[in-house]
Amino acid sequence: MAGGSRGAARWAVAAFVVANVVIVEVLFFTAGPGKNPTLTVAKFFGVHAALTAAVQVLLVSRLPWVERRIGMDRLTGWHRWVGFALVWTVLTHAVTVVLGYSALGGESAGATFLSLAAVPASLLGMLAAALFVGVAATSARRVRRRLRYETWHGVHLLLYVALLLALVHQLLETTTFTASVVAAVYWWSLVLFAFGSLIVGRVVIPVRRNRYHQFRVSAVVPESRDAVSVYVVGRHMEELPARAGQFCVWRFPGHRHWWKANPFSLSAAPTGRGLRLTAKAVGEGSAGLRGLKVGERVFVEGPYGAFTSMRRTRPGVLLVAGGVGITPIRSMLEEQPVGDQPVGDVVVLYRVRDQGEAVLLREVRELVAARRGRLHLVTGPRAPGLPSFDPAAVHALVPDVALRDVYVCGPPAMTDTVVATLRTLGVPKSQVHTEKFSLA
CATH class of the missing domain: 1.20.120 (Four Helix Bundle (Hemerythrin (Met), subunit A))
Incomplete structure (x- = not known):
């Protein structure tokens, strides 16, 4: 469907x-x-x-x-x-x-x-x-x-x-x-x-939504030396049409000029009480998020994106993340049933340079364990070919990959490599789902 x-x-x-x-x-x-x-x-x-x-x-x-x-x-x-x-x-x-x-x-x-x-x-x-x-x-x-x-x-x-x-x-x-x-x-x-x-x-829906919900920062939590989570609350949050895996375009007028925006994924499934984004310090906008003040107003456009369970076509799922691309993957894990599906129905491949770069790793481990899934943390220096995602390696980790929906989120080079590998392994195109988070 x-x-x-x-x-x-x-x-x-x-x-x-x-x-x-x-x-x-x-x-x-x-x-x-x-x-x-x-x-x-x-x-x-x-x-x-x-x-x-x-x-x-x-x-x-x-x-x-x-x-x-x-x-x-x-x-x-x-x-x-x-x-x-x-x-x-x-x-x-x-x-x-x-x-x-x-x-x-x-x-x-x-x-x-x-x-x-x-x-x-x-x-x-x-x-x-x-x-x-x-x-x-x-x-x-x-x-x-x-x-x-x-x-x-x-x-x-x-x-x-x-x-x-x-x-x-x-x-x-x-x-x-x-x-x-x-x-x-x-x-x-x-x-x-x-x-x-x-x-x-582009105007009526965002303006009306922000006037109605009145989003504001409720907490700023450092996740690592270069990553931070921002919690956002507002009025009537249960009415916001947000899904795990989506992203919003965030504006923090007190932090940057109002015309400066950043697209960040929801790093936790929407609960009806608030939203969470998690970002690494890779630019001026994301690096300054640690300085946000509790109570500060937030202008939110979205949520956007089709990187959601709406695309599911198979019972089993493989979630592939690279770096901070783990954020929508982590939120999607919360939508998976707890404990009542076959062992290994959910598999996560998380690619980082070293374990210290693995943002939200503890949360991901707990979510995967609760769903009787498997987590493979793939580490090693970055390389153009990303050999850890070659067809033989992926097939060894997930032998039934062709029978699963596959969600891939990460740097463009990694995403392209994974998609090419999935094509080689015979995964139907309709079962491969990717999202590139950018404004243009």
């Missing part, structure tokens, strides 16, 4: 995209050709750029029904690739517009470009295209790694300016978007649905 729920969400997204592509194709061909063949091509890419932009907005709207079934990491990945597709579609539209009018007026492409820049509708489109290209350039992996998250995020917010400029450009264009009453109704409906979803998912 869990797999069907996730499949239903994917089919719903796919059906939405396909249905809208069909509608756009029909509207394009019924609107008639452009002034010459090149401008007809420009119109084709223009209307598809508008549709792609709407899909791009929907992918980051964080609507709960879709996000909880597909996961923010997968939606963010789709958003990234749709974003690059949008840039190329916009650039193709812009180039063909210039070439089309150049051929129509008998002027050079440069002269035509300058003439079009004097037209308000075209100028807005040019500015939007320039912003799309700039945001895409900062999203390239090599550039992104060199930027602080706050810098990258600030630049990325220009995407909304670009979308607004593109929308006005679209409304001023009367050749396709308003060619008929049906076309006008469709485009306005699509725009309102996309931006309405964004406002509801």
Whole structure:
């Protein structure tokens, strides 16, 4: 049933995209050709750029029904690739517009470009295209790694300016978007649905939830020399739709500026009384959590993520964690039945450099023991190949791995290695569940 729920969400997204592509194709061909063949091509890419932009907005709207079934990491990945597709579609539209009018007026492409820049509708489109290209350039992996998250995020917010400029450009264009009453109704409906979803998912729900629950810090507990747990309570916590394995985007206005946020997993299953996050000091945000004061207000976005028992398809489960990736694994252990399942039904592989790095190890041991499970603490120096997760080693530790659901959370290199190993061991893709905890 869990797999069907996730499949239903994917089919719903796919059906939405396909249905809208069909509608756009029909509207394009019924609107008639452009002034010459090149401008007809420009119109084709223009209307598809508008549709792609709407899909791009929907992918980051964080609507709960879709996000909880597909996961923010997968939606963010789709958003990234749709974003690059949008840039190329916009650039193709812009180039063909210039070439089309150049051929129509008998002027050079440069002269035509300058003439079009004097037209308000075209100028807005040019500015939007320039912003799309700039945001895409900062999203390239090599550039992104060199930027602080706050810098990258600030630049990325220009995407909304670009979308607004593109929308006005679209409304001023009367050749396709308003060619008929049906076309006008469709485009306005699509725009309102996309931006309405964004406002509801990213503004209305978080603001309403925080006003209702009034989250605050109730305790700060050091777990090791470089790890700390933060306990958060609030009003009516039993009504918060949180599940073990999920994560939230946390803002501590008294600790950092309000616009600085960090995604941290829930390191304990929600009890209806409060939440707990556990973080290692790997950056400015996580390193300063020890300085939080009891009673300090917290702004919480979420919970997010599909890394939950909703995905379960098999009775047995293998939970694989690397480093601080143990936090969602530890919370998921609490959802496993205590004492009444077969011995070894729950297996945990916990990969750390040495035992001193094993955050929450005592709690994990107790939870596994209470569930008659097995815990394998895999230690050793970090290496690119992570030989401790090669197929032979994993099969030796968990011979029936292909009959289990497998949840994997850890550094990207480790996650990729484990997923490749599981594929080699014949574990069906539908039984492998991963989550990458990041804002972009």
